[in-house]
Amino acid sequence: MRVDEVMIDHPATKSGVPVAAWLPPVIFAVITVALFRAFVFTDEMLYGGDTLSLGYAARSLYAEALSTLGRVPGWAPHLLGGTPFIEALSGGDSLYPPSVLLLMLAPPHRALGWKLVLHIFLAGIFFYSWVRAVGGSRAAGLLGGVAYMLAPFLVGFIHPGHDGKIFVTALAPLMFWMTERHFRDPGWVSFSGVGLVVASVIYTTHFQMAYFLFGGVGMYAIFRSIQLGRGVDEAGFGSRPRAGALRLIL
Numbered sequence: 001m002r003v004d005e006v007m008i009d010h011p012a013t014k015s016g017v018p019v020a021a022w023l024p025p026v027i028f029a030v031i032t033v034a035l036f037r038a039f040v041f042t043d044e045m046l047y048g049g050d051t052l053s054l055g056y057a058a059r060s061l062y063a064e065a066l067s068t069l070g071r072v073p074g075w076a077p078h079l080l081g082g083t084p085f086i087e088a089l090s091g092g093d094s095l096y097p098p099s100v101l102l103l104m105l106a107p108p109h110r111a112l113g114w115k116l117v118l119h120i121f122l123a124g125i126f127f128y129s130w131v132r133a134v135g136g137s138r139a140a141g142l143l144g145g146v147a148y149m150l151a152p153f154l155v156g157f158i159h160p161g162h163d164g165k166i167f168v169t170a171l172a173p174l175m176f177w178m179t180e181r182h183f184r185d186p187g188w189v190s191f192s193g194v195g196l197v198v199a200s201v202i203y204t205t206h207f208q209m210a211y212f213l214f215g216g217v218g219m220y221a222i223f224r225s226i227q228l229g230r231g232v233d234e235a236g237f238g239s240r241p242r243a244g245a246l247r248l249i250l
Contacts, residue, residue, distance in 0.1 A: 019138035021030040028124035029147060033176035035155070036117045044121040045111030048161020054079070055161055058091045060108045066100075069135055089205050093163060115156055116166055123170035148173065164206030171201050173215050183224050188250070 039046045048055065058080055062085070065073035077081050077089040083090050089159040089237065102111040128145035132138070148154065158163045175197050182190040201210045 001206055009026075017137070017139040019142055021138070024128050024138065024142045024145060024181040025125060027142065028121055028128075028149065031124070031146065031149065032117060032121040035120070035150075036113075039113050039117065044107040044108070046116060046158070048112070048116075048158065048163070050161035050163075051112055052161070055092065055112060055163070056108060058085075059094075059103060059112060060217060061085075062091045062094050063103045063108045063111070068105065093167065093204055096167065096200070096205070111165075116163060118154060119166050119170040120149050120158075123154055123173070126170065126177060130173045130180065133177050133180045163206050165209055167204040168201055168206050168209035171197060171204070172213050172216075175201065176220060179221055183221075183228070 017097075033040055035157070038044070045056075058076060061073055061076055061078070065071065072091075072094065073085045076085045079090050080090075082223075086094070090132055093115075097146050099111070102115050102118075105111070106114060125144035127148040128141035131141035131144050136144070152171045154166065157163075157169070175194075178190070178193040178197050182194055198214070201213060204210070
């Protein structure tokens with residue numbers, strides 16, 4: 001489902017603040033560019049503590065191996081006297097699709113910053129989409145998206161360079177959104193969406209944050225299943241809500 005489709009799914013109530021469908025993503029983009037303008041409009045590197053101590057060396061090696069050898073390097077000779085690249089997670093998010101794509105399109109020092117900037121923007125989009133999926137107005141989604149993308153527990157991870165935490169935190173509302181979609185319109189398409197997000201979260205390689213997220217989404221799914229079992233809020237769901245709940249729990 002495209003973002004613009006989500007924006008017209010649930011019209012704002014008459015008493016709500018009217019918000020055009022195109023406005024939220026534009027506002028999220030403007031905020032992101034304004035916040036990172038010193039990086040976006042220059043050729044400099046976005047500062048991050050972990051980026052300088054480990055991130056750049058590993059990603060530079062990875063990008064060089066991809067361009068010259070066409071494969072993932074097997075060994076990282078400059079890290080701790082030499083470590084296996086994949087087995088020791090030397091490259092961190094080297095299997096995370098957005099990171100791989102950015103490393104192929106931009107120099108490592110720029111790709112390392114762009115992946116963080118992109119996820120701050122996506123955090124607002126995903127949170128907005130989740131609010132809309134549960135029936136919130138565009139104004140509520142816009143307010144929630146701005147608050148989430150600027151929350152200290154997300155944007156505050158830029159300075160220390162904790163990219164894995166940023167990835168998982170940005171993907172969290174997407175995980176809840178896909179789960180809600182599956183409850184409302186159960187089927188293999190929506191279930192596959194849940195699976196793709198789960199895989200993406202795992203490939204960020206920040207497994208601690210992933211466990212917390214999966215636990216939270218699991219409790220959310222159980223809560224929704226209990227609602228369905230009791231017949232609460234069932235009118236807003238598709239024709240097979242209980243089947244979707246059973247499939248998601250399994």
